Amino acid sequence: MSRHERWAAGAVALMLVAGAAIFLYAPTDYLQGPVQRIFYLHVSSAIAAYGCFTVVLIGGLVYLRRESLVADRFARAGAVVGVVFTTVTLVMGMLWAKPIWGTYWTWDARLTSTLVLWMIYAGYLLVRRLADPGRQAARIAAVVGIFGFVDVPVVHFSVTWWRTQHPGPVVVNDALPPEMLATFLLTMACTLALAAVLIAIRYRIETLSDERMHMAEEVKVITAPEPRMAP
Amino acid sequence: MNPVRVAIAVARKDLKSEWRTRELVPALAQFVVLALLIGNFGFQVDTHNASAIAPGILWLALVFAGLVAFGRTFAAEREQASLEAMLMTPASPVAIFAGKAMAATVLLVLCEVVLLPALTLFFGTPLSGDVVAAVLLATVGMAALGVLFAAIVARVRARELLLPLLTLPLWIPFIVAGGQAVQSAMGLPGSYQEAMGLLLDFDILFVVLTSLAARFVLDE
Numbered sequence: 001m002s003r004h005e006r007w008a009a010g011a012v013a014l015m016l017v018a019g020a021a022i023f024l025y026a027p028t029d030y031l032q033g034p035v036q037r038i039f040y041l042h043v044s045s046a047i048a049a050y051g052c053f054t055v056v057l058i059g060g061l062v063y064l065r066r067e068s069l070v071a072d073r074f075a076r077a078g079a080v081v082g083v084v085f086t087t088v089t090l091v092m093g094m095l096w097a098k099p100i101w102g103t104y105w106t107w108d109a110r111l112t113s114t115l116v117l118w119m120i121y122a123g124y125l126l127v128r129r130l131a132d133p134g135r136q137a138a139r140i141a142a143v144v145g146i147f148g149f150v151d152v153p154v155v156h157f158s159v160t161w162w163r164t165q166h167p168g169p170v171v172v173n174d175a176l177p178p179e180m181l182a183t184f185l186l187t188m189a190c191t192l193a194l195a196a197v198l199i200a201i202r203y204r205i206e207t208l209s210d211e212r213m214h215m216a217e218e219v220k221v222i223t224a225p226e227p228r229m230a231p
Numbered sequence: 232m233n234p235v236r237v238a239i240a241v242a243r244k245d246l247k248s249e250w251r252t253r254e255l256v257p258a259l260a261q262f263v264v265l266a267l268l269i270g271n272f273g274f275q276v277d278t279h280n281a282s283a284i285a286p287g288i289l290w291l292a293l294v295f296a297g298l299v300a301f302g303r304t305f306a307a308e309r310e311q312a313s314l315e316a317m318l319m320t321p322a323s324p325v326a327i328f329a330g331k332a333m334a335a336t337v338l339l340v341l342c343e344v345v346l347l348p349a350l351t352l353f354f355g356t357p358l359s360g361d362v363v364a365a366v367l368l369a370t371v372g373m374a375a376l377g378v379l380f381a382a383i384v385a386r387v388r389a390r391e392l393l394l395p396l397l398t399l400p401l402w403i404p405f406i407v408a409g410g411q412a413v414q415s416a417m418g419l420p421g422s423y424q425e426a427m428g429l430l431l432d433f434d435i436l437f438v439v440l441t442s443l444a445a446r447f448v449l450d451e
Contacts, residue, residue: 064447112403116400116403119396119399119400120397120400120401122396123393123396123397123400126392126393126396127383127387127393127397130387130388130389130392130393131386131387131388132388136386139447139448140383140386140387140448142447143379143383143444143447143448144383144397146444147376147401147440147444148400148401150436150440151400151401151403151404154404154433154436155400155403155404155407158403158404158407158408158429158433159407161425161429
């Protein structure tokens with residue numbers, strides 16, 4: 001078992017523990033019924049997604065300052081994992097909203113800004129695919145990542161000013177019973193560990209693909225035909 | 232070199248080349264009129280609902296005209312590889328970027344000169360100073376972001392695909408505030424003053440951010 005395989009197995013085990021806590025330990029919500037159990041993973045993966053995009057932001061800033069390849073690989077890894085967690089957040093949120101709000105989608109601040117977040121970093125991944133790999137692609141992607149991070153609170157604020165109906169933060173203002181709070185904190189810790197492991201694996205993949213590209217370039221240089229001597 | 236003079240020189244160069252070819256502005260004008268035509272047949276517009284529908288059509292037409300316009304911003308530079316030549320001069324990349332953004336803003340404003348009266352003509356909505364001010368204020372920030380991302384995609388394959396995907400999410404704050412401002416100027420509920428204040432804040436934020444980022448996008 002390689003190091004990364006051990007980490008992956010650990011992350012899966014942690015998520016199973018979190019699942020057990022969500023379904024077996026946490027009490028059923030009086031008003032919402034079992035649907036409320038979506039909350040634990042929904043909020044945790046939203047927090048994990050923000051964490052991943054923070055990695056993209058910091059990676060981009062460091063890359064622009066120092067041209068560090070390590071920072072750029074972390075940014076690439078963070079973007080992929082972040083988009084996955086944003087997708088999980090959006091889909092679980094919609095599944096919760098249908099029975100509780102009576103509709104899958106509504107244009108409130110948090111939903112709109114999460115959708116925009118998804119769009120921006122999906123665009124980031126497209127930039128990475130379409131730009132020729134190298135310095136230029138890394139710089140361009142860094143700028144996209146930074147603008148994306150700034151745009152999300154701005155969208156959030158502008159739609160809040162418009163109107164809002166997303167349930168407010170229940171964790172910070174002490175509205176959760178202790179069993180629910182414990183389950184939530186456990187799920188959040190496990191999800192963050194999963195995100196970290198996914199980023200580490202993705203970082204390894206990016207390193208290997210950089211090395212392969214580098215090797216391909218060296219081969220090209222060796223096999224290029226000798227320039228002819230001028231007469 | 233004085234950056235302000237560099238920016239003005241770049242903007243004048245772009246506008247002069249547009250004046251000589253007269254390609255983009257007529258094409259954009261025709262584009263926005265066609266968008267209004269589609270809006271008219273896509274909705275059942277009559278005198279009662281025109282003021283509810285017209286702001287939406289205005290922003291759709293403007294956003295897509297903007298994408299077409301900003302997609303062309305670096306077309307001449309790309310075709311003749313003149314951007315590299317401009318960057319080799321001692322002029323600062325930020326000043327060159329500011330010049331391109333100024334020229335693109337003027338071209339988009341020219342397109343609005345067609346769009347707003349046409350909207351009034353076809354939908355019977357008022358063409359007031361309030362509507363014009365809201366659209367102009369949104370144009371500034373949208374142009375700064377649009378030109379920055381046009382510069383970004385200029386060196387990427389499939390740039391026509393990528394420009395809307397990157398630019399539209401970042402324009403959403405301008406559409407939210409600008410949409411509210413135009414709606415209230417056309418008689419729908421909502422605070423015009425507050426929306427205009429928000430538009431001004433977004434303009435300042437994104438003009439500052441794009442000027443900071445321009446160095447990393449253009450410099451090579």
